[in-house]
Amino acid sequence: MKRIKIFDTTLRDGEQSPGCSMNLPEKIEMAKQLERLGVDIIEAGFAIASPMDHKSVKAIAGAVSKCTVASLARCTKGDIDAAWDAVKEAKHPRIHVFLATSDIHMEYKLKMTREQVLQRITDMVGYAKSLCDDIEFSAEDASRSEPAFLAQCFSNAVAAGAKTLNVPDTVGYSTPQEMGALITYLREHVEGIENVDISTHCHNDLGMAVANSLACVQAGATQLECTVNGIGERAGNASLEEIVMNLRTRRTFYNADTGINTKQIYRSSKLLSSITGVAIAPSKAIVGANAFAHESGIHQHGVLANPLTYEIMNSAEVGIPQNTMVLGKHSGKHALREKLESMGYELTDEELEVVFQRFKSMADKKKNITGSDLESLVLHRRNTSMSTQSGACRLIGHLINTSTSSSLPTTSYVKLERDGLFLEDVAVGSGPVDASFTAINRMLGINIRLESFSLNAVTDDKDAIGEAIVKVKAPNGETYTGTGLSTDIIESSIRAYVNGINKMLEDAGQTEPKE
Ligand code: KIV
Numbered sequence: 001m002k003r004i005k006i007f008d009t010t011l012r013d014g015e016q017s018p019g020c021s022m023n024l025p026e027k028i029e030m031a032k033q034l035e036r037l038g039v040d041i042i043e044a045g046f047a048i049a050s051p052m053d054h055k056s057v058k059a060i061a062g063a064v065s066k067c068t069v070a071s072l073a074r075c076t077k078g079d080i081d082a083a084w085d086a087v088k089e090a091k092h093p094r095i096h097v098f099l100a101t102s103d104i105h106m107e108y109k110l111k112m113t114r115e116q117v118l119q120r121i122t123d124m125v126g127y128a129k130s131l132c133d134d135i136e137f138s139a140e141d142a143s144r145s146e147p148a149f150l151a152q153c154f155s156n157a158v159a160a161g162a163k164t165l166n167v168p169d170t171v172g173y174s175t176p177q178e179m180g181a182l183i184t185y186l187r188e189h190v191e192g193i194e195n196v197d198i199s200t201h202c203h204n205d206l207g208m209a210v211a212n213s214l215a216c217v218q219a220g221a222t223q224l225e226c227t228v229n230g231i232g233e234r235a236g237n238a239s240l241e242e243i244v245m246n247l248r249t250r251r252t253f254y255n256a257d258t259g260i261n262t263k264q265i266y267r268s269s270k271l272l273s274s275i276t277g278v279a280i281a282p283s284k285a286i287v288g289a290n291a292f293a294h295e296s297g298i299h300q301h302g303v304l305a306n307p308l309t310y311e312i313m314n315s316a317e318v319g320i321p322q323n324t325m326v327l328g329k330h331s332g333k334h335a336l337r338e339k340l341e342s343m344g345y346e347l348t349d350e351e352l353e354v355v356f357q358r359f360k361s362m363a364d365k366k367k368n369i370t371g372s373d374l375e376s377l378v379l380h381r382r383n384t385s386m387s388t389q390s391g392a393c394r395l396i397g398h399l400i401n402t403s404t405s406s407s408l409p410t411t412s413y414v415k416l417e418r419d420g421l422f423l424e425d426v427a428v429g430s431g432p433v434d435a436s437f438t439a440i441n442r443m444l445g446i447n448i449r450l451e452s453f454s455l456n457a458v459t460d461d462k463d464a465i466g467e468a469i470v471k472v473k474a475p476n477g478e479t480y481t482g483t484g485l486s487t488d489i490i491e492s493s494i495r496a497y498v499n500g501i502n503k504m505l506e507d508a509g510q511t512e513p514k515e
């Protein structure tokens with residue numbers, strides 16, 4: 001059986017997509033989760049893009065040891081030097097250089113002739129190779145490139161030392177038959193291709209990214225590039241969880257599998273969604289809330305008689321919490337740790353303490369705490385006051401006054417602690433959330449705009465935990481995502497708002513309260 005390498009680009013192509021930006025601690029947390037998931041390569045960023053990108057690639061290179069860590073670079077010395085500087089401390093570093101090879105890109109974007117492109121590949125792959133042994137070369141817009149010229153580009157890259165040749169469908173235009181045929185053609189026409197990995201990187205503009213990637217496996221690709229939840233430029237990239245579960249579920253059909261620990265799939269998907277605030281569609285394959293739900297009576301009857309009637313995968317296989325054993329207010333730290341470990345979460349003593357405190361206060365309000373509740377507590381531990389990564393403000397409490405009469409305003413009193421100082425204010429608003437956010441803005445003396453706000457129930461019961469996600473826009477135009485959790489949905493909303501503000505303050509490095 002063929003072993004397919006998984007090249008995860010959630011932190012590079014994925015992070016480039018609107019609304020998916022992450023700060024440094026979030027990127028590191030995601031990278032560690034990708035390592036637990038068992039991806040072979042993490043593309044940690046595009047080091048030359050900004051000092052922040054450089055810093056994050058470097059930090060990720062130091063934070064993971066099992067995976068290869070790659071940085072993207074255009075075919076220029078400056079890009080390659082920045083990429084190498086960022087990944088050189090990694091246990092397994094890789095430089096990923098790319099250059100467009102389609103006529104339209106060469107003429108209008110690069111303004112280079114075919115000869116110049118061929119020479120640049122030889123020179124820059126060679127230069128990258130002089131710094132790092134593991135070089136990947138991507139021919140951007142490969143699927144719209146002239147096959148014979150593309151084969152020449154790849155032959156030059158192999159001769160200059162590339163160990164992986166990536167064939168992107170950059171604009172998501174191809175069909176599975178075309179992608180498969182292109183891989184077959186390249187295998188026949190690229191010199192030395194039998195000694196290197198053949199990779200593909202498919203975008204989802206026509207909804208074909210996963211199908212195209214799988215067709216490439218059938219034609220001989222040995223590496224697939226993808227992202228968690230399929231995030232990425234425009235309509236996104238091929239979704240990691242869909243690729244992996246296709247290969248796992250139809251192993252004998254593809255005669256191929258990956259090294260992914262599928263039990264970590266759901267957790268990776270949830271973590272990314274809780275960091276970025278980008279919700280997962282309920283009908284999303286593998287990780288959507290309805291992916292394993294059976295609504296129709298006929299289906300339910302069939303599944304009860306034999307799950308195989310309607311289930312081709314088991315939800316436990318992708319790590320969806322089974323909600324069988326529940327904890328309550330009498331459960332201790334030991335039981336909490338055991339339950340979390342059975343769900344695949346191994347926390348340090350400090351992290352466990354943070355989750356345990358939140359668990360205790362939740363257990364005062366909610367009788368049965370399920371696996372899904374615990375999972376949300378773990379995912380939100382970054383946002384609590386006890387977390388080492390928490391920002392400058394902490395919610396102490398709030399009090400809401402509402403009326404059923406539209407002529408009477410809703411008022412909210414909010415008390416925060418900021419760097420040891422207590423701040424409080426009361427504001428009126430069109431509703432409790434509006435009033436609370438107005439009070440917070442005023443007491444902090446900040447001018448931020450609420451871009452979006454959503455609330456979801458973590459479980460279905462009436463004392464369900466509400467998860468609030470806000471996106472706030474700072475005066476400098478940057479957008480920050482904040483998330484908050486509580487059985488009281490106004491409290492989750494305030495927590496989410498404060499979490500977004502803390503990220504903004506952390507970025508601006510301004511933690512001083514107003515005079
Ligand atoms: O879509 C694309 O072609 C890319 C390359 C840089 C690999 O993201």
Ligand code: ZN
Binds near residue numbers: 013201
């Ligand atoms: Zn891409």
